[in-house]
Amino acid sequence: MQFPERFSNLPEYAFPRLRSLLDTHAPGGEVLHMSIGEPKHPMPPFVADVMAASLSGFGQYPANDGTPDLLTAITGWIGRRYGVGLEADRVMALNGTREGLFNAALALSPETKNGARPVILMPNPFYQVYAMAALALGAEPVYVPATADTNFLPDYAALPAGVLDRVTIAYLCSPANPQGAIASADYLRDLLALAEKHDFRVFADECYSEIWRDAPPPGALEIAARTGADPERVFVFHSLSKRSNLPGLRSGFVAGGAEGIRQIRKLRAFAGAPLPLPIQAVSTAAWNDEAHVDASRALYHQKFDLADRLFADIPGYRTPEGGFFLWLPVPDGEAATLRLWKETGIRILPGAYLSRTVDGVNPGEGYVRVALVAPYDATERGLTTLRDCLYGKD
Structure with missing residues (x-):
């Protein structure tokens, strides 16, 4: 075999x-x-009560994209945290970020780019699902050093133009796992300009965004909105695992351009597993609370x-x-x-x-x-x- x-x-x-x-x-x-x-x-103090009140939801098939209450909670949080107003069609609930980081690549990376094998960029070191997504697609994973010399963030602009012209997706984690480096507003602005020049998408893994030392890290959606970037250029991934100390809940979201989210939702409808309704209820409460x-x-x-x-x-x-x-x-x-x-x-x-x-x-x-x-x-x-x-x- x-x-x-x-x-x-x-x-x-x-x-x-x-x-x-x-x-x-x-x-x-x-x-x-x-x-x-x-x-x-x-864990947040309200988890047990919200879960108990929602147990009957285990007897129903859950909403594929997220319940209206959950999507409203997520878009509300994005607005408060980043000052970006999104409609519900630009967001989808996830079983944690790992599912989304993998499946969004399947949904959005084309089979070829400029007549050649596509390239997916990722920092090195990196969260291992990035490489698995590239290999599952048949794309070429390009591991870009994120060392002390580059402030522990990848210098994608230093790659040859021939490589950049084949890129379909560039992954970025900020704050970075494992080094804890934060991509500044200028770094994100330059990355979005590079993505526009070479026509690729940025997948911003922001699951550590709420654990910071001195100031809240800027977000890719925030900088995209501020610079007028194409909304289809940027997709961000967030999770309640780190923000809310709920790693076992397996709950997060992806947000980005409406057409890209439509494609990700379509893949989920055929080959994914939506969050059970009680978990969506707890997630709604968590995104609505900052204390x-x-x-x-x-x-x-x-x-x-x-x-x-x-x-x-x-x-x-x-x-x-x-x-x-x-x-x-x-x-x-x-x-x-x-x-x-x-x-x-x-x-x-x-x-x-x-x-x-x-x-x-x-x-x-x-x-x-x-x-x-x-x-x-x-x-x-x-x-x-x-x-x-x-x-x-x-």
Whole structure:
């Protein structure tokens, strides 16, 4: 029996790789998981009541695109957060952003571009679904370094014109996973101008947008509206997993041009799974409330400050501008991860598992990713132990 060759060169997903690296070794202390970005802050207080009041909805097929109440809540939030007014036909509810980031590429990337194989751009390191979307389409994934030299954001404009002319989609994550870099308004403006010049779409993965240090990150829709960009040029993806500490709800949305959303909805109608109505009800309440978001952000600020105190003297340490990961420099990320596990029981992720090797270079190889999702006391214990183990005690 044959299998598709297009996935044959993919490395194993990051977390199975991590299990293979660590699980044959006993932990060297009390186990603490700091490898996966699963928020542990309290859920919004209204979740249980809204869910209980909506249980009868499990007896009905849910609305494919999102209920009117949910779409109104989402467009209302976009208006309050970014100052952009959207009609409901420019939004669709998602089972988390991963579904949307994959399926929107299937719906919107053509089979060829200028008579050649299409290209899909992504930062390197990156969220792994970007590459899977490109390969599923038969497109060429182009991994663009997002390193300290480029402020941990991809410099797409530096690519050859011949490559840019084949691009159909450029993925961007801001705040960036894993580095925490934020794309400025100027960066987004330049990217949209590049997309207009070379006729491609920008897929802005903004699921960490509400976890920030100093100021709310600008959004791609906001800059597109401000500059008068073609609405079909930009599609943004948001989630309640990080914003509202609801990773198990699997709820988010995509917003963009009306025609593009129509195509994404059409694909969903044939091959997707809409959110159950009780989940849509909880999602509606969550997008309509900011108090729980502000409270959660305040907790992250405490952990950011803790990280700055502990790692300020580490050469190459950079304070994350947003998101909830530390991107810590080490000589060898895999060796550091294994050592930390065997000596302390703390579980982190090698940076190379989030990157691809291009021309012999893996930009994540000299880093580890550490998730600041646990409660403060556990985070303090984990970061202090990590510092002492990997960088030496004061």
